[in-house]
């Protein structure tokens with residue numbers, strides 16, 4: 001790295017904030033800020049790190065610890081002096097300190113006090129907190145990250161439990177043929193804001209789990225996410241066999257045996273870790289089935305500590321357990337055969353005093369049916385008193401899907417409610433939009449962003465100003481995409497003309513539509529291409545140009561998903577599309593942030609009802625983009641006719657081919673007859689008034705309802721307090 005350091009002359013006049021603090025103390029303050037992921041949702045702290053070295057900041061994936069590790073305290077002090085950062089560092093440091101100290105005046109202190117000494121233990125296989133912490137793959141992880149950030153903001157007593165994957169999920173490249181290549185990189189542990197978690201005696205923790213095939217051990221890391229401790233189990237310890245040391249290397253990697261072993265570590269190991277830490281949770285929240293072995297270990301503890309029989313302990317533990325199911329896609333539910341279950345849970349089963357058949361029965365819809373494998377969703381539902389889906393429609397689908405677990409009930413009374421997902425506003429909101437909200441919603445709007453009334457004031461915003469702010473963000477996105485795509489061309493060794501073309505592509509005045517998600521076939525990324533001629537015709541009007549930005553990964557084993565990526569990526573070679581359809585590689589949080597902040601329209605066209613909720617469209621709302629989506633997941637309950645666009649009239653088809661044809665047709669109709677004309681309808685000031693009206697309507701009607709603050713408050717009131725034995729209330733039932 002070659003960066004010229006200009007030494008500040010010793011005779012320079014002392015600045016106000018210059019004399020207060022020595023370089024080591026300043027460096028220390030920066031490290032304190034970097035060591036709590038609180039910084040990641042505070043734009044003023046992010047920009048402070050960036051200002052220390054903008055180029056390096058980008059190169060180290062926005063990781064402040066990696067950045068600071070390359071600088072000496074004197075270099076930081078010099079740079080701080082050049083950029084006048086002293087006051088900002090002091091201020092940020094004080095704000096963090098106050099944030100951590102102030103727990104008395106939070107919403108949680110007022111509404112979730114009973115959880116104080118017996119916190120919620122929140123289990124998830126992945127956490128998406130920031131691009132520099134690669135322990136997530138997609139939507140589920142980002143949701144968990146947003147959940148704990150909002151729990152932090154609201155002051156909810158909650159501890160989080162997950163796995164540490166030292167290679168995380170893969171990095172995506174496309175080769176010359178547009179075929180996805182996966183690359184796994186080792187994460188440098190020393191560059192992450194985490195330290196060994198310590199037990200009540202102050203010793204680092206290693207937990208062990210007996211299996212019939214020997215012992216499995218894991219160490220425990222502590223990562224601080226605002227006020228929330230996140231404990232991450234990691235099997236890379238000396239006592240483990242070499243293959244077990246790699247057990248937690250990759251997220252969703254390996255075979256089915258890897259999967260059950262990871263889930264054993266997450267669930268059973270997670271409970272053991274909490275015990276070693278001296279934490280006695282009052283509520284266990286299993287976010288998806290991956291952690292559903294956890295209650296078995298809690299039952300064992302209860303039997304041992306309180307002398308309870310298995311059935312009584314199970315009843316008590318189920319009372320304390322909340323289970324969230326996330327997918328209506330049958331293949332999305334983990335299933336294990338009897339041999340794998342016995343190998344891994346045999347020793348625990350013996351301590352529970354139950355037979356192999358009894359244990360298998362807990363994972364089966366029909367306990368006696370030997371043809372049934374052990375399903376993590378089924379055991380999750382059986383070991384929790386409160387279960388929920390993640391949108392209203394997903395609630396209906398889940399009740400139907402699991403109705404046979406409660407054959408004596410009618411479908412409407414199947415005890416699966418719903419709490420619709422939401423997003424952590426400060427993490428996804430672009431600074432220019434935040435400034436606009438500061439101006440129109442009132443300075444304190446962030447304190448009550450879960451309150452819908454706060455957002456009504458957006459109707460008073462100057463339409464020209466809202467439009468201008470959006471366009472600033474849009475050009476930021478286009479710049480980012482050009483940079484990324486020219487880098488992709490270089491990686492593929494394409495010639496200089498291709499790189500140059502990438503640097504100049506995309507039209508800032510064209511309607512820009514984003515589509516980014518996992519490339520699973522049910523998400524139908526290729527639905528647009530159903531009738532290729534009609535599609536080309538639609539986007540070829542020189543007066544009303546349309547361009548598309550695609551991104552997303554396919555699971556390494558998903559060939560059909562990779563084929564769809566290839567089809568879309570290769571459109572760039574077709575003159576009818578070149579420069580108008582772009583595929584940006586390696587969808588991760590940083591790319592998401594740019595996309596959701598800068599697109600005009602966010603397109604989502606899954607096969608209804610397979611999208612449980614979706615959250616990316618909610619991020620778009622906050623930044624003034626409009627959703628154009630099949631009425632599925634969250635959009636089925638969000639769309640009001642004026643806050644975006646709806647595709648498909650909420651219909652479903654038993655025959656998927658017929659359904660796909662109809663949806664494809666309706667998608668083109670909505671784009672051609674509604675979206676494009678509205679975007680290009682300008683008044684004498686050149687403003688698309690109606691469009692801007694929809695932007696305001698979208699913000700006013702959706703921002704609060706689909707925020708993670710609202711979601712976490714719902715979990716507290718409808719699930720956590722009930723499970724903790726506080727008050728009773730019903731989950732959202734139809």
Ligand SMILES: *Cc1c(COP(=O)(O)O)cnc(C)c1O
Nearest residue numbers: 138139517588589592614615616
């Ligand atoms: C928000 C987000 C998602 C969730 O997107 P949906 O397709 O709406 O479920 C997935 N991946 C990343 C990186 C995200 O930031």
